[in-house]
Amino acid sequence: MSDALDRRATRGAADPGLPGRVSRATALEPTATTHAGSWAPDAGQDSSALIPMDAPPRLAISLAEVTKVYPNGKHAIEDIDLEVPEGDFVFLVGPSGAGKSTLIKLLVRDEVPTTGSVVVAGIPLDKIRRGDIPMLRRRIGIVFQDFRLLPRKTVRENVAFALEVTGTPRGAIRTTVDRLLALVGLTAQADQRPGQLSGGEMQRAAIARAMVHGPELVIADEPTGNLDPLISWEIIQLLLRINEMGTTVLMATHNAEVVTALRKRVVALEEGRIIRDEVGGYHREYA
Numbered sequence: 001m002s003d004a005l006d007r008r009a010t011r012g013a014a015d016p017g018l019p020g021r022v023s024r025a026t027a028l029e030p031t032a033t034t035h036a037g038s039w040a041p042d043a044g045q046d047s048s049a050l051i052p053m054d055a056p057p058r059l060a061i062s063l064a065e066v067t068k069v070y071p072n073g074k075h076a077i078e079d080i081d082l083e084v085p086e087g088d089f090v091f092l093v094g095p096s097g098a099g100k101s102t103l104i105k106l107l108v109r110d111e112v113p114t115t116g117s118v119v120v121a122g123i124p125l126d127k128i129r130r131g132d133i134p135m136l137r138r139r140i141g142i143v144f145q146d147f148r149l150l151p152r153k154t155v156r157e158n159v160a161f162a163l164e165v166t167g168t169p170r171g172a173i174r175t176t177v178d179r180l181l182a183l184v185g186l187t188a189q190a191d192q193r194p195g196q197l198s199g200g201e202m203q204r205a206a207i208a209r210a211m212v213h214g215p216e217l218v219i220a221d222e223p224t225g226n227l228d229p230l231i232s233w234e235i236i237q238l239l240l241r242i243n244e245m246g247t248t249v250l251m252a253t254h255n256a257e258v259v260t261a262l263r264k265r266v267v268a269l270e271e272g273r274i275i276r277d278e279v280g281g282y283h284r285e286y287a
């Protein structure tokens, strides 16, 4: 189990100059090498020409013409196309009711789209069988606004639980949990229960739990919605660090200050449609 985390850490370490782009660069390498030989006559050109322009990035998320109509007739998501390359960090913004949580539910197959296709971590969700859903959920780490920790379990037990369920040997569980608690800065609180933690600490525990299977993608639905500004920044820094280690991060948020400061890709939803998809800036209508 700890291998999955090691793998990600190593990937990130391989190219610290390209946080958030590491896995994409890696994905392009074999293609570039393969084509280099046959393009030899042009070898005098800029070496970037050796990377075929049509080489597709590996995608963590791909939605095509996705619409979600709830049974009550509400069109929560309307004809959305969205591609998130592996390794990206993306903010999902928009006013309350814009469809952010619905979009996230479609990604983790809590909901199924009315029409359109959703592919996550290379898995086409319309083809997935019910029995494969746990496998999908292991490849995605999910973080919620309200933490959703088990109140009677300690921090350590909350993080370990998902590994116990999948039958991971005890020694491996301990190693993985220790490392994750260190990553999120909760080593000293390992034996406390959620009720004995601050909001920021609860969210750190939830993030550690989201990372137990070494997910390719972490999806956070307003993870700082219940936290004050300083603690919110700490949580964002943690998610950025996880991203730099090679994990794709999609974060729904209302936090204008954070979105504006970080100059990451911002996908803005309004009434179920993408109204803007660009790097940087938080516009007033997102609140």
Ligand SMILES: Nc1ncnc2c1ncn2[C@@H]1O[C@H](COP(=O)(O)OP(=O)(O)O)[C@@H](O)[C@H]1O
Pocket: 070, 071, 072, 074, 075, 076, 094, 095, 096, 097, 098, 099, 100, 101, 102, 103
């Ligand atoms: N289970 C549901 N049944 C019917 N309508 C829903 C359901 N869940 C959400 N909605 C509606 O879909 C719209 C989008 O909701 P949601 O995805 O929660 O938006 P956001 O997360 O951006 O606030 C809202 O109008 C909401 O009331």
Ligand SMILES: [Mg+2]
Pocket: 100, 101, 102, 221
């Ligand atoms: Mg929501």
